Amino acid sequence: MSRAQSGRPSDIGERGRFIYGHTAPSTAVPCARSTPLSAAEITEVVDIIARGRAERRAVELPERLQTRDWTSVMEVVLELDVRRARRGVGWKIGAASQDVRRAEGVPGPSPGRVYDGTVFSSGTSLGPELFINYRNIECEFAFELGLDFPVRDAEYTEGDAAAGIHALLPALELGDTVFLDWYGASSYFGSCLDNGGGAALIEGTRVTDWRDIDLVKAGMDLYLNGWYIKSGQGKAAMGHPVTSLTWMLNWARAHGRAVAAGEVVSTGTCTGHCFASPGDVASADFGPLGRVEVGFI
Numbered sequence: 001m002s003r004a005q006s007g008r009p010s011d012i013g014e015r016g017r018f019i020y021g022h023t024a025p026s027t028a029v030p031c032a033r034s035t036p037l038s039a040a041e042i043t044e045v046v047d048i049i050a051r052g053r054a055e056r057r058a059v060e061l062p063e064r065l066q067t068r069d070w071t072s073v074m075e076v077v078l079e080l081d082v083r084r085a086r087r088g089v090g091w092k093i094g095a096a097s098q099d100v101r102r103a104e105g106v107p108g109p110s111p112g113r114v115y116d117g118t119v120f121s122s123g124t125s126l127g128p129e130l131f132i133n134y135r136n137i138e139c140e141f142a143f144e145l146g147l148d149f150p151v152r153d154a155e156y157t158e159g160d161a162a163a164g165i166h167a168l169l170p171a172l173e174l175g176d177t178v179f180l181d182w183y184g185a186s187s188y189f190g191s192c193l194d195n196g197g198g199a200a201l202i203e204g205t206r207v208t209d210w211r212d213i214d215l216v217k218a219g220m221d222l223y224l225n226g227w228y229i230k231s232g233q234g235k236a237a238m239g240h241p242v243t244s245l246t247w248m249l250n251w252a253r254a255h256g257r258a259v260a261a262g263e264v265v266s267t268g269t270c271t272g273h274c275f276a277s278p279g280d281v282a283s284a285d286f287g288p289l290g291r292v293e294v295g296f297i
Contacts, residue, residue, distance in 0.1 A: 096268020112196025
């Protein structure tokens with residue numbers, strides 16, 4: 001179907017299916033606490049999320065552990081990665097766009113790991129074993145790195161980041177979280193706590209000759225079951241996907257994490273959120289960069 005067609009079914013909106021929970025975007029009431037979590041509380045939050053992930057079930061975070069202290073959120077992210085003990089093959093950036101930050105009320109971008117066994121080629125159909133509550137589709141530009149970015153004192157520049165890129169990839173990041181009510185959980189930055197909401201990454205065709213592409217204006221059209229949902233541009237990722245990549249490299253550096261050659265960094269959604277159900281097929285037309293498609297079983 002064409003982008004211009006307007007006969008979209010009533011159960012599909014600009015955020016895909018209306019299955020993100022009872023809280024509408026941008027309406028979550030911030031939790032009462034803003035003080036840091038103690039070391040014991042951080043471990044308790046990690047225990048809850050890790051158990052939900054291991055047992056593939058939804059969990060609830062007790063109110064006493066809900067806080068809007070961003071440093072505590074980042075400490076949970078780091079400890080959860082260690083606890084899950086999975087091999088990382090890349091990184092992803094949540095809330096790189098203003099649209100998502102407004103919808104979730106988060107103060108800044110949110111990092112997450114891309115794990116071995118969660119990266120797939122376009123055209124893949126994914127079963128339920130990868131997801132707990134959601135299949136949240138985000139159109140993104142990803143970069144495969146050709147250089148190592150070790151931990152160091154000096155910040156990496158955008159020039160450093162660009163020099164280390166081996167290839168550009170159009171991609172679909174698939175989001176999920178153990179917490180019910182996606183936007184309601186944003187009252188305590190729920191998806192950020194849970195690996196930045198990252199579940200899987202669908203890769204399009206690698207482009208090594210990418211430097212002449214205007215990534216600020218480079219766009220894509222997102223479809224669900226052939227119905228046009230919305231469009232986006234690379235400028236949504238912090239103004240430029242390389243700016244977003246640089247942020248990720250420096251976040252990792254500041255937190256003692258090296259980023260290695262061969263890893264893929266997905267730089268954040270250019271189309272906001274789009275929720276899908278089993279049986280749906282999502283596709284994104286990136287124009288000259290090709291299409292990226294994923295089905296859900």
